[in-house]
Amino acid sequence: MKKLLIFTVMASLCISCKAQDIALPQPQKTGGKPLMEALSDRQTTREYSDKELDEQTLSDLLWAAYGFNRDDKRTVPSANNKQEFILYVVLKSGVYVYDAKENTLTQKVKGDFRSKTGNQGVVAVAPLNLVFVADLTKNDIEGATVNVGYISQNVYLYCASAGLGTVVRGWFDKAEVKAALQLSETEAPVLTQTVGYKK
């Protein structure tokens, strides 16, 4: 009876999850460094260890980057509230899309495509690369190029607060990323960003 109850609760928590999706723990919205200390520590890091990020850290990072902090509004502003970005999460195990409402990573492609997210060696060493993909049915590329900065800076500040390293990247092969992430005609990768433990 107890086992059946545990199974039912687990199944209902992840009703629409496929086996390969990752249901993240709830983000922790308290703690971290005070803002002025995080700003003091914000910097770009280009050398990483291959240590994995745990799921709590991943959840907190993604929420800081692009989660909802009100019913339909996010931790970042966007001009005319377009919210045109799709956050792609590239891990060793595959390519995922961050579903901020469900707090889930939905697997899109299986396999390790980290090396496709930039022209610098670190991309294949660090555990996580984010790809900020603009949905061009919601905004044009000029607007998206402004809005992306807020998401990237939230990642920088979270990393400064959590003692992680990060580097945002404009230097990547857009066609290669589009192919690896199996993007549609109306999805444009704008920037990529590596996150991991500093070496």
Ligand SMILES: Cc1cc2nc3c(=O)[nH]c(=O)nc-3n(C[C@H](O)[C@H](O)[C@H](O)COP(=O)(O)O)c2cc1C
């Ligand atoms: C839009 C943008 C694109 C960037 N592209 C790259 C890049 O392709 N490769 C890289 O190593 N750093 C890249 N950077 C990081 C900058 O080189 C870095 O922010 C700058 O040198 C200042 O260092 P700091 O972030 O430690 O203050 C980029 C930064 C921005 C804002």
